[in-house]
Amino acid sequence: MAEMNIVKAVNSALDNMLEKDENVLFFGQDAGYFGGVFGTSEGLQNKFGSHRVFDTPLSEGGIAAIAFGMGINGLRPVAEIQFADYIFPAYDQIVNEIAKVRHRSGGEFWCPVTFRTPAGGGIRGGHHHSQSPESQFTHTPGLKVVYASTPYNAKGLLIAAIECNDPVIVLEPKRCYRGPFYGDPHNVPTWKDHPEAQVPESHYTVEIGKARLALEGNECTVIAWGAMVHVAQAAIRESGISCDLIDLQSLVPWDKEAIEASIEKTGRCVIVHEAPKTSGFGAEMAASIQERCFWSLEAPVNRVTGWDTPFPHTTEWDYMPSPARIAEAIHKTMEE
Amino acid sequence: MAEMNIVKAVNSALDNMLEKDENVLFFGQDAGYFGGVFGTSEGLQNKFGSHRVFDTPLSEGGIAAIAFGMGINGLRPVAEIQFADYIFPAYDQIVNEIAKVRHRSGGEFWCPVTFRTPAGGGIRGGHHHSQSPESQFTHTPGLKVVYASTPYNAKGLLIAAIECNDPVIVLEPKRCYRGPFYGDPHNVPTWKDHPEAQVPESHYTVEIGKARLALEGNECTVIAWGAMVHVAQAAIRESGISCDLIDLQSLVPWDKEAIEASIEKTGRCVIVHEAPKTSGFGAEMAASIQERCFWSLEAPVNRVTGWDTPFPHTTEWDYMPSPARIAEAIHKTMEE
């Protein structure tokens, strides 16, 4: 057990898996010699050699394509996309090819590739260093999609993804790489002393498909993922309402039991995500919850999300859900 | 007024607009000399010249990129993507570039490009000639998304899209190019004598943002788009329930007034689409409806959709929502 931030936890996951399985390779732009622009792979090329941890040309489509080829030929490639916003040149390879190859070939070929990528706002990244594209992958059968929020689940989910025989997209909240983020840009804590920063140095997994109950309560269910888990936590505190806070962790497949149990208990639900509202994954959660738990609901499922606009630079704190906005939504949900 | 199928209606829209506005160009793979693999641009190169209607290299990314450039430099490019499944190599250009350029440049540059593309299943196209990727675009602020279902709205929406100063994705239900499709592959009518096949030969628009009430009823609201409008119509007949059938037509923005009015009237709702369920646009509709009309709802909003799997070839009739499946969902919704 050691105290780690998310950068270190990701590094540790990669380290464990490169050690454990010689079929694991890790590559991406600036991910080899330099150790990644966020330092997540620092030291790994030195330790494992440049045939296992290496830089690639600046081409996300090419990265995904070689990952496909390696995957169907017996390796477990782990590819870094430098920013989640830059995954789109690889979109065709991911949604039309990697996601479908097992099915299309009658199970003759499959592709256990992991894409890990820093996502989300909060670092003044503007339009193209801030997006949370999770829902653009959740609509694609054949893919699994997870979104980490803490050092503990960042490591455990990444290892689970690498060991999974299906392709997995792992989103990491870059805003939280070095500390949880409670929605106040002027108060920037580190992961020091945070319970979820206690991370085993050796191999473990966080099961794909399982949510984490971050707070327990009984009046309202708040569902969040990524950096928004921490913001929602601050909001719940601010609201004074007793809430279950569900850190979804895994979007496809999502944790039906955890969600249903909580909604049946509270009858109320607020969903929080950074991505734009329309067709965000909150839409799927809200649609599913009202489908499955209609008779338990005492108020509409409320969504607190990024606005339906591009992600701004200077005004990003007005764009992302803030504790105040979330708290207000919790109150509104309680009042209906 | 003439009787047209959708192929002819699309052709007529392009013809009108090429005639009306010399800034309109039309291009795509096999779209020039050959008139498109579905014949939608037949005769137009001859009529307007190869500098206005032309073939392109086989590169969707390149097509979108030149459309961007032409759009910001004063033209109104209309680009055909041969099948909607092949729009993904252009995804980055569309979602990161075309959608955001007006906003990112403070309004200095904008891109009035229209993409039109045949979408949906029912022609034995298997994985990659059958997809309905609408929800992969509805999450992107800056884009408008419409989905035609009849000759009348295919032409009217396409003209509205071309005249719109925002980028618009126009999906055309290829299954219905030559006739409406009521869910029975053995009974394949043409558009002959269908009221929506009466199409003006001259210019008109169907407003983006407005739905069409295809059937009027009072017990349940059925919302569908594309080919599913006709399948839902068959299902409603089969169900014996009195339903509003709303042909959504425009997904972003969608017609709030029409939806709310109908739900407030019926209190019950079934949404039908071909695309997979998870994060399909039905999720957004269901989430929004329960948010906005919670107290009017007497039953959960139900979704009848393609399964969460790749689109199959031989068993496609087991994949797409059938009249029976939709009728059953209507009954279930009535019974709750």
Place this chain on the structure above:
Amino acid sequence: MAAKKKRVATIQVPTAPARPGDKPKFAAWTHQPGDLSRPDPLTCTAADTTDHAHGLVRVLDDDAKASGPWNPDLSPDELRTGLEHMVRMRIFDDRMMKMQRTGKLSFYMRSLGEECVAVAQTMALETQDWIFPTYRQPAAQFVRGRDMVSMICHCIGNEKDNILGRQMPVHYSYRTGRYISVSSPVATQFSQAVGVAMASQYKGLDECCITWIGDGASAEGDYHYALNFASVFKPPVILNIVNNQWAISTHANLASGSSNFAARGLSYDVPSIRVDGNDFLALYSVTKWARERAASGAGATHIEVLTYRAGAHSSSDDPSKYRPKDEDEVWPGGDPIERLKAHLISIGKWSEEQQNELEEGIDSEVMAAYKEAVKFGDLANGPYPSSDSIFTEVYEDIPWHLQEQWDEMKRLRGE
């Protein structure tokens, strides 16, 4: 701001050399066997192949005589095997095309006029090498010994289709023969093949991966990714552009502003060769050369295979709508089957009678296979793979939401 200006043309759009009603236009071939040296594959640089990329490697001349340094000196048996597979492909295609017209298949794509590509190139490889085809190299499966019945079962989408009716016909997958699942989006396999080869390289195995892309599809980004990644990482991959001069209705002059596809490889520092794709011997030999490079660790080879799509693009189009009807007869590259047959006859190892016998034999073989296959159903009449196949192999295991949907489907089926 900008002044109006006289311009000759506005947007310049290349026109096809010939359209219906025009006389077909082909530049006569000046290239002859013996024109081009055969460099040492192990030490050869991209620059050493400049002439090969701009010229045309041939072994069979216009009189079907073999000569020159690229002559692979194959045994008559090997040549006959090649001929046999090409004939098999053609007869198979004819049968399938007929069946498509009767609705037994939803769709079909022939290799007509290009049968040599998959046959010669696959024969030049080792059995452990990976084949990453487009829809125009199904003949590789014959070389790898695939049972014809199972191929037909796939095409007619019946119960025994090994891919369970999930993709359209001609989207074969044949793992035993290391023939990787075909997928409809063009070009994607080209860059993926580089990854397949990198994995072989990483594992230190004596394997290479061969792949193909069309002239049209080479305009996709994947072409660039493939060449560039291959150039940087030097994996054992053989990257072929099949320039059959058409992409559906679009002539190759719209695929590239240059009429030469081979030379592109040079600018990536990948040795590149242009080869007569209807010349079995030349194509075999060039591929063998590329395989030697791959095996030695020298890296990728880029090959433009010059041929002609003699048939329609697919069962869905009529080429007389967009090109002269007689183009294939005028095209200087001839027919690969006729050329190899003529060669075998000219060296006294084959005869018209033997050819007739071969064709009749294969005809019966295809008919027998066809009859066997339709026993398990066809697209017009079923039985198809069970609709359960929709839910399996989407993931390794079935997640709960798929299980729920599957259960719902079963319930709707009345189970």
Place this chain on the structure above:
Amino acid sequence: MAAKKKRVATIQVPTAPARPGDKPKFAAWTHQPGDLSRPDPLTCTAADTTDHAHGLVRVLDDDAKASGPWNPDLSPDELRTGLEHMVRMRIFDDRMMKMQRTGKLSFYMRSLGEECVAVAQTMALETQDWIFPTYRQPAAQFVRGRDMVSMICHCIGNEKDNILGRQMPVHYSYRTGRYISVSSPVATQFSQAVGVAMASQYKGLDECCITWIGDGASAEGDYHYALNFASVFKPPVILNIVNNQWAISTHANLASGSSNFAARGLSYDVPSIRVDGNDFLALYSVTKWARERAASGAGATHIEVLTYRAGAHSSSDDPSKYRPKDEDEVWPGGDPIERLKAHLISIGKWSEEQQNELEEGIDSEVMAAYKEAVKFGDLANGPYPSSDSIFTEVYEDIPWHLQEQWDEMKRLRGE
């Protein structure tokens, strides 16, 4: 199936020529002014530029003397203007970088060592030509007369930022100067520029579009789309690869297996030239040549601009972590400002005193502009553009769902 095999290496990954602790390695330049002819731009084919693509066009020799057929014979005034803009860019960058360190900007990217690129190339164009830059050509705005205050207002994201704080610093948009909005995804502008040029061509206007891409970014599909569409449609576009040898921490030998980027254009049949990017005269001249081609309807030109990224990639990285500290001093291309200054002095049209005066003048100009700009706010202290700017210009008009969200935001703001 596949036999194990001895291989020297498994996956071959190129290493950078030199990393921290190594001695910088550069091949000495053998190219001299006068080596390469200046072909007729109007009739020149791609093949005619083979030597130009493999060589290096220079006008200034190592002693800053100008000679050869590419000498554009610019007036001393023009040269001084070029020098002035380069110096302005450098001083501006220095100031912004300092301000970034104090939190007044979130982020910054300098043009250090590459100032010549935007300045010489923009000066070689007509004012109606479109400029489609990356983040390393902001200096084009000086040439086009942009007010420095408005540039700073953008960078510090204040109230007067003309793009309303929507993108990161250095993502300028300057429509009046036909300088098209910069966007972060690399490479996309390269293919888009072809469309811009096609529109000019379609309208029959005497306009071209110039664009740039980095050595690293040339691995994206957009590079291939740009060259290929330009080659097919022959629009008036000037396609520059700025080979500054690094893409963040990755050396250009990972961007391509070939050390020559210019020659790629040849394989698309686009005339291609490699030019000394720190030689103001050469770069001006080559660009002028490309502009003549564009104006005449001859189509695209592909230019490799060879230079060196003398600074960090951005304010976020420390290059001493991935390359030798003294690499920029050893690099044979020198510094573009020093070289033009030396040339001007050598022809008697400039002096150290004038240079000092110039620098001091610009220093004051930048400081004054800076002081003016911060009056409208900066990132550390605001005021920023109103958060209303989030909702405007997403669409031409505000659709209802955005209006609802905007109203909600206003309500949350307490309005």
